[in-house]
Amino acid sequence: MLADSLLGGFPSELIPPSSKAKFPDGADFRIEIPSVEGPKVLEAVLKEAKHYGVTVNRVSQGSGAMLHTESELKEMSKIASDAGVEISLFIGPREEWGIGAMSRSKEGPVLNGSIRGMRQLRYAVEDSLRAIECGIRGLLIADLGLLQVLNEARSQGKIPMDVVYKVSVMKAPSNPATLKVIEGLGGDTINLPTDLNLNELHEMRSVTKLPIDLYVEAPDGLGGVVRGNELADLVAAASPLYVKFGLRNSRPLYPSGLHLENDAIIIAREKVRRASIALEWMKRDSRSFVQSTAGAEGLGIPKP
DSSP, X not given: OGGGGGOTTSOOOOOOOOOOOOOTTSOSEEEEEOOOOSHHHHHHHHHHHHHHTXXXXXXXXSSOGGGSOHHHHHHHHHHHHHHTOEEEEEOOOOGGGSSOSGGGXXXXXXXXXXXXXXHHHHHHHHHHHHHHHTTOOEEEEOOHHHHHHHHHHHHTTSSOTTOEEEEOGGGOOXXXXXXXXXXXXXXXXXXXXXXXXXXXXXXXXXXXOSOEEEEEEOOGGGTOXXXXXXXXXXHHHHOSEEEEEOOXXXXXXXXXXXXXXXXXXHHHHHHHHHHHHHHHHHHTXXXXXXXXXXXXXXXXXXXX
């Protein structure tokens, strides 16, 4: 950066070693836009990405596959397949939307994303199969037992091998030992806490070659960090990295639907704009990092 020439009289910044790991296509990072709640929001994201010249590699969704009609799932699959974009849909039901009281108590959010009892577990497996039948190849999972069940089903050929299991930030590991546990359960890409510093990211990267997912900007409920200016350093420390652009200071959307569609669209458009700004910061860095192109190897591209 040009700023380095003005800081010669100060100590050098302590930066961890750069990661040597890559995505299967040799790229260092991919861009993810979360909370893409339905076909119209997906279309808006792709239109905005074209406007700003941003390649979106993955979109994810938090309301859940179970809250889309099959026709909507198939429509999203077709749109994303044509664009070479992975769709990762949250699998439910989840405890905080059920009838149990504890999840809505003061200390209850620790249970968010969990699946309660055999009834919910059965529905969650069915939700996964329903989404896959509609062409989806990316499942967003926040319950470790469900992850293990689905991973065993995939290894037995009962679920297609090209389905990608993305572990939700609701189960984000905060240390390398826990990260290894989640990897062993079958996670293919794993969200980390939004507020890890570069050295902590390096520690996590040192124990796995799996892609790491990290919010570069996070919604308020996940800490509200805004660090798009750090994009180059984050990629250097944690490549291969899915860089996620949430949005601080915006309204919650889950569970979404027609009543929130306009809000979801404008919020998603701003996330793409934030991604374009972060990429401008990356260009000011002297290191050369490579982003995956559309349809890259390893993405869970839908198969409508």
